[in-house]
Amino acid sequence: MSKGLTDTKFIIDFQEQRHWDWKVAFYLYGAGTSAGLIFLELVLRDLGVVDERVALWGMWIGLVLVLLSLAALFDHLGPGARWAFFYVFRKPRTSWIARGSIIVTVLVFLRIMVLLPSVPGFNELPWGEGTFSGVILRASVLIFAAAFMAYSGLVLSSWNSIAFWNTPLLPILYIGYSFLGGMAALPIIVLVLGGEAGLQVAGPVFWPSLLILLLANGFVLLLYVWGMSTGTIPARESVRRLVRGEHCWSFWLGVVGVGLVAPTAVVALILGGGLASGSNLAVVFAAACVAVQVGCFLLRDTILRVGVYGYPV
Amino acid sequence: MARLGFTVDLERCVGCMGCVIACKAENGTPPSIHWMKVLEREEGEFPYARRTFTPVRCNHCANPPCLTACPTGAIVKRADGIVAVDQDVCIGTMACMTACPYYVPYRWDGEDGYFGKELVPYEEEKYSKFKKGTAQKCHFCYHRIDEGRPPACVESCPADALNYGDLDDPESRVNSLLRQKKHFQPRQELGTNPSLFYLTGKGGGTVGGGR
Numbered sequence: 001m002s003k004g005l006t007d008t009k010f011i012i013d014f015q016e017q018r019h020w021d022w023k024v025a026f027y028l029y030g031a032g033t034s035a036g037l038i039f040l041e042l043v044l045r046d047l048g049v050v051d052e053r054v055a056l057w058g059m060w061i062g063l064v065l066v067l068l069s070l071a072a073l074f075d076h077l078g079p080g081a082r083w084a085f086f087y088v089f090r091k092p093r094t095s096w097i098a099r100g101s102i103i104v105t106v107l108v109f110l111r112i113m114v115l116l117p118s119v120p121g122f123n124e125l126p127w128g129e130g131t132f133s134g135v136i137l138r139a140s141v142l143i144f145a146a147a148f149m150a151y152s153g154l155v156l157s158s159w160n161s162i163a164f165w166n167t168p169l170l171p172i173l174y175i176g177y178s179f180l181g182g183m184a185a186l187p188i189i190v191l192v193l194g195g196e197a198g199l200q201v202a203g204p205v206f207w208p209s210l211l212i213l214l215l216a217n218g219f220v221l222l223l224y225v226w227g228m229s230t231g232t233i234p235a236r237e238s239v240r241r242l243v244r245g246e247h248c249w250s251f252w253l254g255v256v257g258v259g260l261v262a263p264t265a266v267v268a269l270i271l272g273g274g275l276a277s278g279s280n281l282a283v284v285f286a287a288a289c290v291a292v293q294v295g296c297f298l299l300r301d302t303i304l305r306v307g308v309y310g311y312p313v
Numbered sequence: 314m315a316r317l318g319f320t321v322d323l324e325r326c327v328g329c330m331g332c333v334i335a336c337k338a339e340n341g342t343p344p345s346i347h348w349m350k351v352l353e354r355e356e357g358e359f360p361y362a363r364r365t366f367t368p369v370r371c372n373h374c375a376n377p378p379c380l381t382a383c384p385t386g387a388i389v390k391r392a393d394g395i396v397a398v399d400q401d402v403c404i405g406t407m408a409c410m411t412a413c414p415y416y417v418p419y420r421w422d423g424e425d426g427y428f429g430k431e432l433v434p435y436e437e438e439k440y441s442k443f444k445k446g447t448a449q450k451c452h453f454c455y456h457r458i459d460e461g462r463p464p465a466c467v468e469s470c471p472a473d474a475l476n477y478g479d480l481d482d483p484e485s486r487v488n489s490l491l492r493q494k495k496h497f498q499p500r501q502e503l504g505t506n507p508s509l510f511y512l513t514g515k516g517g518g519t520v521g522g523g524r
Contacts, residue, residue: 015416019407078405078446079422087385087404097408098384160503161378161414312352312369312415313499313511 014237017162017307023076025301029181030069031104032152032174033296035145036182037062038111042138049205050186056118057189062182063111066104096155103151107144113137149178152300162307163231164238169224170303176217177296183210184263184292191286211267214292218260221299234310241306250302259295263288316375316394317453318480318508319467320487320496321368325474328353328366335469336370339454341439344427346419348451349466368475370466371396371417371451372499372507379450382412387448394480394508395453403447410448414500415507418450453477480508 037058045055074082089105092098114137117128127133153171160166186206229239242251266288328351336342336349352367373396380388380396387403390396398409398418409418423445426436443449454464462468467475478485487510490496494512501507 017411019410019420076407078403078420081404081444081446084385084402084404087387087402088406089384090386090402091384094381095384095408097382097406101384159378159382159412161412161416309414309416310500313367 014234014308014310015312016241017304017309020304021076022301023072025297025304027069027073027076028152028174028300029297030065030072032149032178032300033181033185033293034062034066034069035107035148035152036178036180037065037185038107038182039142039145039149040179040182040186042142044186044205047205054186054190054193056115057193058186059111059115061185061189063108063115066108066111070104070108096151096158100148100151100155103144103148107141107148110137110141110144114141149175152178156303161309162238163235163310164228164307165303167224167227167231169220169227173217173220173224174300176213176220177299180210180213180217181293181296183213184289184296187282187285187289188293191282207267207270211264211271214260214264214267218256218264221255221260232310234308237308238306241308242302245306247302247306250298250305254298255295255302258291259298263292263295314392314481315479316481316508317373317458317477318394318487318510319370319373320476320490320510320512322472322474322476322490322494322512323365323367324512324514325472326351326366326368327472327474328364329471331469331471332368332466332475335465336451339457339465341435341442342449343421343424343436343440343443345424346421346449348417348449367511368466369415369417369499370509371453372415372505372509373451373453375506375508376504378412378414378503378505379409379418382408384408391455393458395455395458396450397452397455398448398450400444400447403444405446405448407448409450414503414505418448420447421449422446 041050041055041058041062044050045052050058074085077085088101089098092102113127116122117125117134127137150171153174156162156165157167157170183206225239225242228235230236241247266284270285330351333347333349333351336347340348342348349368349370352369354365354367356363356365373394375394377388377390377396380390383403384406385402385404387399388396388409389399405420405422407420410416410420421443426432426440428436432440454462454466457464463477467477476486476490478487480487482488490512491510493515495514496510496512498507498510
């Protein structure tokens with residue numbers, strides 16, 4: 001059957017953003033969480049919250065996560081054209097995507113450098129732990145990890161085409177969620193490594209920090225949605241789609257329920273002593289942290305999906 | 314150097330879609346790609362309801378957000394203001410599509426022709442100019458401009474609703490129209506400074522838009 005022009009209806013209406021889909025959301029989630037993870041691994045290890053083994057595994061898992069997210073991003077590129085992906089670094093002076101690509105590439109490179117001395121056969125590398133070059137390397141990793149966390153929000157907020165993204169609160173939200181995802185990955189890693197050893201699960205630092213992060217992110221999310229609900233017409237339309245429209249399940253059930261409320265309740269119970277210690281406790285912790293990961297991904301995905309363009313004229 | 318611009322007279326446009334067909338015929342865009350569109354909207358209520366038509370296309374902005382968003386440098390701006398895509402450099406990030414507030418660019422990932430899988434010779438010839446996986450958008454028919462001919466959409470408009478010319482030349486046809494009629498630029502609050510002006514009625518105003 002032939003396709004005519006009449007197949008396409010040209011009407012003036014809000015246009016939903018459909019160019020950036022779950023693959024980009026997974027990239028923003030994976031690379032953001034990985035950046036948060038590496039940041040926390042280095043800092044929490046110095047604070048003695050995680051031991052060397054957990055920190056090392058966290059670094060490896062973070063590396064795998066960022067590589068997976070880059071694979072998703074690669075798949076998002078145009079079929080046939082994607083093999084020229086190295087062009088993506090060409091315009092860092094104007095393009096946030098170019099800047100982010102440089103940041104994430106350097107971060108992956110630095111992370112491999114940090115990890116190399118732990119690989120048998122590379123133990124004698126001069127930037128091992130305790131060396132001056134090792135300290136510089138780790139400081140560089142922290143800087144680039146922080147830069148990527150900020151980038152993941154800035155890349156969206158820098159454009160005024162989609163009003164729902166065009167706010168300085170978005171980078172703050174994404175930084176917060178990168179930290180949250182990174183922090184919530186730790187108990188999962190500990191469980192996979194075989195128990196609670198190494199992580200002060202009920203200790204004075206980790207769970208209160210996670211609770212504060214959950215509450216702070218919830219507050220920023222509330223502020224963001226409320227701010228947008230009083231913004232321009234396209235921004236209000238995005239909020240409508242988010243809280244009442246076709247993406248409301250993803251938002252209320254996924255981002256708010258699974259991603260914030262449920263883990264907050266679990267952490268609050270842990271801190272309040274409401275959960276008795278036992279062999280299943282680590283599983284409960286890890287389940288709460290998996291829920292956080294689901295929320296972290298769905299937040300990125302939902303924010304991408306509810307973005308609408310204003311009228312073109 | 315000239316700075317090319319368009320005017321669209323909303324009082325004259327009758328929604329015949331001649332410009333859409335002319336663009337399709339000239340550039341041979343695949344079925345899912347429309348560089349020229351005429352948007353329709355119903356306004357008012359019975360018995361005063363009416364349908365309005367708004368031709369939209371790439372506005373070839375003076376400050377194109379697609380150009381700054383593109384990480385590869387595939388979006389290029391010529392000295393005469395025409396904004397085009399270099400398909401050899403584009404890798405299909407869709408940054409231009411997301412950044413454009415007029416949602417003008419498309420990405421072509423390959424598809425059947427208008428008559429199914431088998432392309433007619435015309436489609437074979439025309440589609441061969443589109444690189445799969447890259448962004449596509451109106452390029453102001455620069456091949457015609459370079460030959461001194463008007464863009465296909467302008468040439469085909471039976472109502473003389475579309476016009477083009479040099480915005481830097483006070484005597485050009487577009488500036489003459491801008492002097493005669495009230496006009497506005499689409500979404501000018503975004504600071505993109507489009508090179509397209511919608512004419513809405515008698516009154517006139519400043520010529521050439523901002524730089």
